[in-house]
Amino acid sequence: MPMSLTLVFGGIEMNIKKATVLGAGTMGAQIAALLVNAGLKVKLLDIVLDKEDKNKLSKGAYDRITHPKKSMLYNADWNKNLTYGNFEDDLKAGDDSDIFIEAVTEKLAIKHDLWLKVAAIARKDAILASNTSSIPIGAIAKPLPEEAKARFVGVHFFNPPRYMKLVEIIPHEATNPVVTEDLKTFVSTVLGKGAVDANDVSGFVANRIGTYSASDTAYRAEQLGLSITEVDAITGKIIGRPKTGTFRLLDMVGIDIGYFVTKTMMSNPEETEYFKMPKLVEKMVALGNLGDKTKQGFYKKDGRKRLVFDVKTETYVEPKPVELAILKEFSRDLTKNLTTIFESEDEVGIFLWETLRNLMYYSAINVPKATNEYINIDRAMVWGYNWSVGPFQLWDMMGLDKVKARMEKELGELPEWIKERSEPFYQEGQSISPASKPEDFAHKQVWKKEDSELFATQDNFLMLAMRTPNNTITVGFEADIVKAVDVLEKEDYKGLLLYSDGPNFSVGANLYYMKMAIDQELVDTETRKGSELFHEAVRRMKFASKPIVTAAKGRALGGGAELVMASPYVVAAAETYIGLVEAGVGLIPGGGGLAELADRVYRQDVSRADKIRQLADILTQVSTGHVTMSAYEAQQIGFLKETDMIIQNEELVFEAALQTLRLKAAYNYIPNNLVEYEVLGTNFKAIAAAQVDAMVDGHFASKYDGVVTSAIADVLAGGNVPLGTKVNQKWLQKLSEDNFVKLSKNEKTYERIVHMLEKKKPLRN
Secondary structure (H helix, E strand, O other), rough: OOOOOOEEEEEEEEEOOEEEOOOOHHHOOOOOHHHHHHHOOOEEEEEOOOOOOOEEEEEEEEHHOOOOOOOOOOHHHHHHHEEEEEEOOOOOOOOOOOOEEEOOOOOOOHHHHHHHHHHOOOOOOOOOEEOOOOOOHHHHHHHHHHHHHHEEEEEEEOOOOOOOEEEEEEEOOOOHHHHHHHHHHHHHHOOOEEEOOOOOOOOHHHHHHHHHHHHHHHHHHHOOOOOOHHHHHHHHHHHHOOOOHHHHHHHHHOOHHHHHHHHHHHOOOOOOOOOOOOOOHHHHHHHHOEEEEHHHEEEEEOEEEEEEEEOOOOOOOOOOOOOOHHHHHHOOHHHHHHHHHHOOOHHHHHHHHHHHHHHHHHHHOOOOOHHHHHHHHHHHHHHOOOOOOHHHHHHHHHHHHHHHHHHHHOOOOOOOOHHHHOOOOOOOOOOOOOOOOHHHHEEEEEEEEEOOEEEEOOOEEEEEOOHHHEEOOOOOHHHHHHHHHHHHHHOOOOOEEEOOOOOOOEEEHHOOOOOOOOHOHHHHHHHHHHHHHHHHHHHHHHHHOEEEEEEEEEEEEOOOHHHHHOOOOOEEEEEEEEEEOHHHHHHOOOOOOOHHHHHHHHHOOOOOOHHHHHHHHHHHHOOOOEEEOOOOHHHHHHOOOOOOEEOOHHHHHHHHHHHHHHHHHHHHOOOOOOOOEEEHHHHHHHHHHHHHHHHHHOOOOOHHHHHHHHHHHHHOOOOOOOOOOOOOOHHHHHHHHHHHHHHHHOOHHHHHHHHHHHOOOOOOO
């Protein structure tokens, strides 16, 4: 279970371990689930609609959170830390909540009434926080007693809060600064989110900048005569934003929300010149076509097709192919795309330049209006809107001085702080993350190779960084692991940390190289050698004489999962998704994953029946390519060990892993040993065969699925040997290698590999 956090403010030490969430709607329920997942005891309350069933709303939210098949919790057993109730019966004197988070309807009178009740019963050191997205924090806090105002603050989560990193922290004039800092620490360390300082202005930071950019883009596109699909084609990944583009994103968020925020900003005299309402947006609101929530907006799903709104006929039609000439000049390289845009004389290219120019200018004038530091705007847009880079990062990529010069020529006076700035917003290698980077701990570089870099810290720990394309597992990296363990054991180093950069630890091997080996008839040579080397690498990791820790986050699939499993210790982000997925392309795990899972079962001092049950579960998980939905699920089903550590914030995984490594090295590390045990052999294979036959006969699996599953069962059983035969993990790895090579030569596996490469989805042949 995650840990709570002790904070100190106003001279009082407080341990944030109990929370009350006020409002059990969509956001309230998700915030409650987030808090439970972070280790807090949570009370979820809402209004009374039915005197006969006073907890109807909160009980409904509780049921959604704890749904047996669609639970919002990492672990179903954590439901005991969530209770529900109502505002009439459960806001009583003596309440011991450390924090109250309100997520009720966006009406000021309702919020005032609720917060006056809460202030009367809450502890005098409890934090009072509103999740409002549109009402000024100062306005909500206005009727509260002065001592309560000092503890009142905005805490704006982005939807869905489990997956969206951004949380805006918004103090008002009377908020105690220590409360703000403590809440930021809680949000980042305990909840694992990215906390951004925001001022109490309309839209705060992310929605203020995001709504401006969307309305500005849509308005000018309307003037230029660009269609919905044309705008979306040029305002997505080409300029570093989600592939949805402008209008599809508005559908997802809700057209009425964008409309409301834009109208609010237009009514502010200071914002009138920047915000313009597109006629198309007004039309959609008038028609009630508000996006996904109403099943139609700028787009509408029609079976598998996505139709687009036709402005002239006010009907939905099939979209025409987008044939803008400038699209041919763009690539996946954002820097090159920005150069193309800056230098373009094409009408659409100029439109894109003005889109980015206006965004950068508006962002600049919002420092310090919306937030005191420009990095907070970049963080807000990257963490809250999923942009790949923020406005000031874009500015650096385009070139500070040339953008300033052109912007001043076209728009006139620039903000004073921009005029005075002569250096880029970010130094080379600097990111928007507040966490320490691996390079910050590197004292010297031991090597720099094609597939890896090896660093040493000042206190003699090694750090092995994966440097393969997209963090794929390569033969070169497998060899580098072996060499890194050699350096660890032969030289005066204390331990080794394995990690990778990017959002995913590793999604496994490059399937294209597997196809090439089959095409060139190299399976018996190169493929087998690769499997042998991978098995050697994971053995060296597991049985190293000094501690090895792996830092994992994002997806760890196939070979990536096998590296994680082989590591004596793992520090994983809560949102780590682990799975052995090779069955989908007609293979079994070729790097020791099956042998490791079987080894964990056979080492246990449990009954034969329990071992059969555990191995049968593994057989199902691997044959179906099951990927865990969190690190906690991975721990429950055995992909992670009970001794592995899970933390909420993925940006802190590396530093936590390094601290873990130091701890393991400091207190008499005892290495793993290769041990012998009795395997289930042909007994388990017979049980598995019956399971396979039932799946195939019931048309739940194809005949070739049965072949692959039987190969998995062969490894888990310990091979075609009698019950009670003694083997070790190395034996299991050899079985894995042989079955991997055998399947690699099967035509149906080749068909699956080709289909996956071409169609990006599995073939069940």
